[in-house]
Amino acid sequence: EVQLVQSGVEVKKPGESLRISCKGSGYTFTTFWISWVRQMPGRGLEWMGRIDPSDSYTNYSPSFEGHVTIAVDRSISTAYLQWSGLKASDTAIYYCALSRGGACQACLDDWGQGTLVTVSS
Amino acid sequence: DIVMTQSPATLSVSPGERATLSCRASQSVRSNVAWYQQQPGQTPRLLIYGASTRATGVPARFSGSGSGTEFTLTISSLQSEDFAVYYCQQYNNWPPSWTFGQGTKVEIK
Numbered sequence: 001e002v003q004l005v006q007s008g009v010e011v012k013k014p015g016e017s018l019r020i021s022c023k024g025s026g027y028t029f030t031t032f033w034i035s036w037v038r039q040m041p042g043r044g045l046e047w048m049g050r051i052d053p054s055d056s057y058t059n060y061s062p063s064f065e066g067h068v069t070i071a072v073d074r075s076i077s078t079a080y081l082q083w084s085g086l087k088a089s090d091t092a093i094y095y096c097a098l099s100r101g102g103a104c105q106a107c108l109d110d111w112g113q114g115t116l117v118t119v120s121s
Numbered sequence: 122d123i124v125m126t127q128s129p130a131t132l133s134v135s136p137g138e139r140a141t142l143s144c145r146a147s148q149s150v151r152s153n154v155a156w157y158q159q160q161p162g163q164t165p166r167l168l169i170y171g172a173s174t175r176a177t178g179v180p181a182r183f184s185g186s187g188s189g190t191e192f193t194l195t196i197s198s199l200q201s202e203d204f205a206v207y208y209c210q211q212y213n214n215w216p217p218s219w220t221f222g223q224g225t226k227v228e229i230k
Contacts, residue, residue: 035219044221044222044223045157045224046221047220047221061122061218095165103170106153107155107167107176107212108155108157108165109167111164112164113164114164
């Protein structure tokens with residue numbers, strides 16, 4: 001069974017750094033792209049970017065490029081989303097999601113459970 | 122970025138009735154549109170891709186149509202579990218710069 005398990009709740013202060021994780025299991029990690037999606041409180045879904053775990057090639061939404069970094073560690077089948085300087089506006093739930101390819105290479109077929117990040121002074 | 126605009130923001134429907142949700146793209150995305158359902162407190166779930174193909178395990182009461190800039194998700198006979206928020210997503214760009222609509226909430230009338 002394909003599973004994406006995300007790291008737990010984070011509470012941080014503005015300006016701090018953060019890395020959250022998404023561990024894939026039940027499939028060959030390098031086979032499928034992983035995307036990150038933001039959901040701010042009471043708001044909709046925003047696609048942030050994606051990574052190809054086979055070669056770490058990334059694409060970012062213009063709205064997020066330069067503010068976050070997406071990376072993987074193939075040795076432990078884990079994808080990361082990281083910030084070097086958090087803002088209060090980064091408060092949100094962050095989901096990782098898997099694109100299994102096939103008929104729809106870009107569809108988000110499987111989702112992690114979400115990581116709540118709260119940024120407050 | 123391609124902007125996806127969904128309407129209405131909220132749709133009030135009685136159980137057993139039909140619901141029709143719209144999504145408009147700011148430029149042609151061909152048939153590269155997916156629909157997702159998010160039930161309260163849950164993670165999103167893929168329903169439709171390629172504008173009209175149901176994902177594995179999705180009931181036949183869900184159907185999608187459209188191409189170019191206008192897309193529709195129809196739920197033929199609403200069940201209790203269908204009251205949720207629905208998002209369209211375009212994936213037409215390469216390199217990828219995918220975008221979601223702002224969502225339509227389907228609520229019980």
